[in-house]
Amino acid sequence: MRGAFLMATALLAGCAAPGPRSAPVPRDRAAVEAALMRHIEILASDEFGGRQPGTAGEAKTLRYLAREWQAAGLESGTNDPANPWFAPVELSLTVPDRSEARFYRGGRPVALPDGAATVFTSSSRGLVERAPVVFVSGAATQPERAELAGRVVITPMDHARVAEQREALVRAGAAAVLTVVEGDRERAGLTAQRRRGGYRLAGSENPGALDGYLSPAGFAALIGGDRARELLAADSPAVTRLDLAASLEATASASTVRTYNLIARLPGRRPAAGAVLLLAHWDHFGTCAEEPAPDLVCNGAVDNASGLAVLTELARRIAAGPRLERDVYFLATTAEEWGLLGAQAFAENPPVPLNTIVAAFNLDTVAVAPAGSPVAIVGKGLTPLDPGIAQVLKQAGRREGDERMAQGYVRRQDGWALIQRDVPAVAISSAFAQAGPLDRYMTEHYHQASDEAAGIELGGAAEDMVLHIALVRHFSDPARWPASAGKSPPAP
Structure with missing residues (x-):
């Protein structure tokens, strides 16, 4: 990896100055779609190996993006002469070794079907001995510590706040969290993904709590089929004590991975007036299947080569237009994919003070909806940006879709790492505005080897790209969006 990035830096240093700037945004959507497809086909090709951090696919991805961005007229945005363009991010990689799950009722072992329970740890070893077991429904997002401390929690998977709930359960002292996953295919995919390892920021707090997955048949074997179905269907926030104890153990091997954020800047006339940030995650899962599967690579065409394509075309087309007042960071x-880690690292060591970022727009999984689709604002109501966004949408003739669905993704995208630090960040996308296209993608391709460039839908993505040009021009203009507008919520 070190050699690959030295090569990338040498390549950048040797690039000629950008040539004449291209024409403004084309009115022909087909031309925009063709430009996006060019980037997606490259970034989601097997040559890039699924873009997993710490692999040769990472070096190829960042080298390609940096070359495209520099040719567009951008400059390094790290503000670190020792690390131009590429901001280092050190991760700890934990790869599972073995695990065991045993349950007891009245001191006697309870038999489980083969493969019904799988347990993982984020440290070298996690161990729970004969801990009481409780069930927590999906409605219990803020459980009391007294009810959970030292206990093994069983909870359902099929609700929108499952990741948030798991964090709350661990904070409340749960010794382990086992999630009941309904579909065999989904459970197998989640388990296979975890067995390939997990990342966290090096040096970050690591409580080492155990977690894992339990099949419905396994849950039924523990407490009976009727009782299991009743609890899984319950919407009460109550914590239910089960007549069970659990002994869980998992071990793992740890190593350090050095990876990178890519940061570029388009200088504005008035850098002191603040900055606009555009972001998209470049990573995916690399090799995500095993032989004899016909396709072993998760190429991540929609998630998130499509966001990178839009980000790259935005760089080229914004740089080709009139110079903006504020700096724009890319x-x-x-x-x-492992917990918004790159965005967290950016927020912990930003190239500019976070309070000078007046607006941030995240681009993730954008190539889903057809042309003419409405848009949704992931993060609406959480930042002061809403009035300015509404103005731009009206001027662009774009309508809003189902905001309720969009809000289920707030905590699942990089913008959340910024919102937590009071940076006004949203994701504005046609992909999250209506259930049909998104549901089909999530069911058929999300985090699977079938997420490839062939047959990808770019109509909505092309329109979203043009919309983001208008958004950047609006929020980069202090006359239209004063810095003070982003410091307090809008009046009711």
Whole structure:
């Protein structure tokens, strides 16, 4: 990896100055779609190996993006002479070794079907001995510590706040969290993904809590089929104590991975007036299947080569237009798929003070909806940006879709790492505005080897790209969006 990035830096240093700037945004959507497809076909090709952090696919991805961005007229945005363009992010990689799950009722072992329970740890070893077991429904997002401390929690998977709930359960002292996953295919995919390893920021707090997956048949074997179905269907926030104890153990091997965020800047006339940030995560899962599967690579065409394509075309077309007042930063983050880690690293060590970023727009999984689709604002109501966004949408003739669905993705995208630090960040996308196209993608291709460039839908993505040009021009203009507008919520 070190050699690959030295090569990338040498390549950048040797690039000729950008040639004449291209024409403004084309009115022909087909031309925009063709430009996006060119980037997606490259970034989602087997040559890039699924863009996993710490692999040769990472070096190829960042080298390609940096070359495209520099040719567009951008400059390094790290503000670190020792690390131009590429901001280092150190991760700890934990790869599972073995695990065991045993349950007891009245001191006697309870038999489980083969493969019904799988347990993982984020440290070298996690161990729970004969801990009481409780069930927590999906409605219990803020459980009391007294009810959970030292206990093994069983909870359902099929609700929108499952990741948030798991964090809350661990904070409340749960010794382990086992999630009941309904579909065999989904459970197998989640388990296979975890067995390939997990990342966290090096030096970050690591409580080492155990977690894992339990099949419905396994849950039924523990407490009976009727009782299991009743609890899984319950919407009460109550914590239910089960007549069970659990002994869980998992071990793992740890190593360090050095990966990178790519940061570029388009200088404005008035850098002191603040900055606009555009971001998209570059990473995916690399090799995500095993032989004899016919396709072993998760290429991540929609998630998130499509976001990178839009980000890259935005760089080229915004740089080709009139010079903006504020700086615009372009950020391609690493390790989003493992918990928004690259975005967290950016927020912990930003190239500019976070309070000078007046607006941030995240681009993730954008190539889903057809042309003419409405848009949704992931993060609406959480930032002061809403009035300005509404103005731009009206001027662009874009309508809003189902905001309720969009809000289920707030915590699952890089913008959340910024919102937590009071950076006004949203994702504005046609992909999250209506259930049909998104549901089909999530069911058929999300985090699977079938997420490839062939047959990808770019109509909505092309329109979203043009919309983001208008958004950047609006929020980069202090006359239209004063810095003070982003410091307090809008009046009711």
